[in-house]
Amino acid sequence: MKKMLICLAAAVLFSACSNNRDGARPPMMGWNSWNAYMVDISDSIIMNAADMMIAKGLKEAGYDHVNIDDGYFGYRDSLGYMVPHPVRFPNGMKHVPEYIHSLGMKAGIYSDAGHNTCGSNYNKDPHGLGAGLWQHEIQDAERYFNDWGFDFIKIDWCGGSKLGLDVEQRYMRIREIIDSVANKPIDINVCRWRYPGTWVSKVGSSWRVSGDIRPNWPSICDMINKNLYLSAYAGGGHYNDMDMMVVGYNGGKDSAFWEDSYGSNFGLTFDEEEAHFTMWCAMSSPLLIGCDLTYIPQETIDIITNPELVAINQDRLGLQAHVIQHDGEGYVLAKDIEKRHTGPRAVTLYNPSDSALTFTIPAEAVGFAGGMTVRDLNERRDLGTCEVIEMTLPAHYAKLLRVEGKRTDIQVYEAEWAYVQDFTRVRQKEITKYETYPGASCNAVATSVGGRAEGNLQWRDVYMGKGGRYAVSVLCAAAPGTEIVLTVNGKEHRTAVTAEGLNPVNFMADFKRGVNVVTVGNPEVMIPVVDCIRIISTK
Numbered sequence: 096m097k098k099m100l101i102c103l104a105a106a107v108l109f110s111a112c113s114n115n116r117d118g119a120r121p122p123m124m125g126w127n128s129w130n131a132y133m134v135d136i137s138d139s140i141i142m143n144a145a146d147m148m149i150a151k152g153l154k155e156a157g158y159d160h161v162n163i164d165d166g167y168f169g170y171r172d173s174l175g176y177m178v179p180h181p182v183r184f185p186n187g188m189k190h191v192p193e194y195i196h197s198l199g200m201k202a203g204i205y206s207d208a209g210h211n212t213c214g215s216n217y218n219k220d221p222h223g224l225g226a227g228l229w230q231h232e233i234q235d236a237e238r239y240f241n242d243w244g245f246d247f248i249k250i251d252w253c254g255g256s257k258l259g260l261d262v263e264q265r266y267m268r269i270r271e272i273i274d275s276v277a278n279k280p281i282d283i284n285v286c287r288w289r290y291p292g293t294w295v296s297k298v299g300s301s302w303r304v305s306g307d308i309r310p311n312w313p314s315i316c317d318m319i320n321k322n323l324y325l326s327a328y329a330g331g332g333h334y335n336d337m338d339m340m341v342v343g344y345n346g347g348k349d350s351a352f353w354e355d356s357y358g359s360n361f362g363l364t365f366d367e368e369e370a371h372f373t374m375w376c377a378m379s380s381p382l383l384i385g386c387d388l389t390y391i392p393q394e395t396i397d398i399i400t401n402p403e404l405v406a407i408n409q410d411r412l413g414l415q416a417h418v419i420q421h422d423g424e425g426y427v428l429a430k431d432i433e434k435r436h437t438g439p440r441a442v443t444l445y446n447p448s449d450s451a452l453t454f455t456i457p458a459e460a461v462g463f464a465g466g467m468t469v470r471d472l473n474e475r476r477d478l479g480t481c482e483v484i485e486m487t488l489p490a491h492y493a494k495l496l497r498v499e500g501k502r503t504d505i506q507v508y509e510a511e512w513a514y515v516q517d518f519t520r521v522r523q524k525e526i527t528k529y530e531t532y533p534g535a536s537c538n539a540v541a542t543s544v545g546g547r548a549e550g551n552l553q554w555r556d557v558y559m560g561k562g563g564r565y566a567v568s569v570l571c572a573a574a575p576g577t578e579i580v581l582t583v584n585g586k587e588h589r590t591a592v593t594a595e596g597l598n599p600v601n602f603m604a605d606f607k608r609g610v611n612v613v614t615v616g617n618p619e620v621m622i623p624v625v626d627c628i629r630i631i632s633t634k
């Protein structure tokens with residue numbers, strides 16, 4: 096009989112960066128001026144923020160970027176070079192990144208891929224007209240990176256969209272120019288407000304997956320939903336950006352501004368802030384603080400500097416957690432940390448709902464055989480050993496656990512974890528999608544798979560402790576007679592669907608010890624629904 100220990104009874108609170116040795120640079124941490132000030136920035140506001148990063152221990156906790164957003168533009172001089180706003184930056188710009196650097200931090204700046212910035216439109220800032228990179232790419236790169244010394248640039252899309260530019264070509268071109276002009280490596284954030292396509296890893300160290308975040312719980316959930324099934328596209332030092340963290344508004348100076356904009360639907364409780372931060376860590380989003388740091392409450396600082404949560408965001412493997420369980424309204428996500436395949440895992444419990452939820456998570460769902468040793472990273476305490484994690488979370492809350500044990504080969508690979516070469520949410524030709532699908536494993540599937548080689552599902556990291564022959568069953572729905580094509584390390588296998596509805600289609604295939612690459616689809620025919628694959632040892 097299976098021994099079931101309860102890791103922790105219902106009593107869940109109501110209550111340093113590791114160097115990334117896997118070659119993957121961790122997500123950016125820092126502060127950005129936009130949410131607190133919009134276009135009304137100045138050199139003193141930015142330099143004060145830099146001072147606050149030091150004074151409040153944020154830099155020490157890993158927040159080492161100070162990023163200027165929209166609003167610094169003045170005009171282009173007779174040669175076309177950007178001159179900063181004469182009132183907001185009366186002493187020019189160079190001394191601002193210099194000051195940030197002198198404090199041991201990095202400096203970021205902002206522009207648009209097109210002609211006009213977003214602020215010139217939405218915030219009626221006339222200085223943003225013609226301030227984008229369009230037709231000034233070389234000059235702007237010279238000025239921003241070589242003359243002024245910025246290390247990072249966020250590149251928005253309002254102007255690009257207005258000019259009707261091709262998003263991929265435009266950002267690739269900008270990347271090329273920056274690389275050829277800048278005298279040091281420059282990080283780029285692609286701010287296209289949706290997952291733009293797999294090309295984006297060649298351009299950005301991060302890219303926005305949504306429109307602008309709002310300081311309320313529904314917006315946090317919306318950001319998480321938009322990123323739930325994008326884990327395949329993060330990694331190798333490139334991350335899905337869930338936007339700035341809307342923490343620190345409780346009683347802060349910004350409250351009045353936000354209250355004007357959002358009325359009563361404003362602000363997060365401290366528990367919600369913790370859930371927000373926990374999810375950004377689990378999903379390896381950049382961690383950019385957006386509030387006025389002068390007024391940031393100590394409770395917020397304590398939340399966002401929890402070194403054990405920060406370490407999950409900055410983990411050396413640089414992976415984004417994916418959904419391993421989704422029952423009712425709760426989600427459980429997991430990712431490898433510290434050591435791929437054989438090391439510990441970060442397991443996240445997420446309760447977006449308005450009432451308390453109990454999670455029951457057996458070891459095999461997490462990828463462990465038998466006992467698991469569990470540590471609560473939010474509370475920074477060990478919870479003991481168990482075979483099933485059972486935990487109740489209050490409404491609007493999330494928790495990160497570090498779980499260790501003996502790993503099994505993970506035998507189930509969900510379709511919504513798979514990589515699709517031409518997956519994009521930008522172009523109208525959005526073909527393959529990840530969707531919720533009641534009754535499917537984890538309640539989600541991929542739809543419209545295949546029909547072209549680039550539309551097949553690909554799991555690039557199917558790890559086997561032992562090589563040999565395995566039975567693979569692909570749970571999918573397609574018209575009887577449709578051939579499902581499975582490849583394992585390039586070797587193709589075909590089996591026809593025999594029945595209507597969601598059914599297993601079975602294969603036998605050879606796997607090698609270690610990492611295998613598995614694809615499912617059919618380059619000629621579209622498979623309407625793929626739920627998951629199960630790999631079963633034949634011994």
Ligand code: GAL
Nearest residue numbers: 129164165213214251286307
């Ligand atoms: C938006 C962007 C915001 C901010 C703003 C500046 O497009 O999503 O994060 O940069 O533009 O105008």
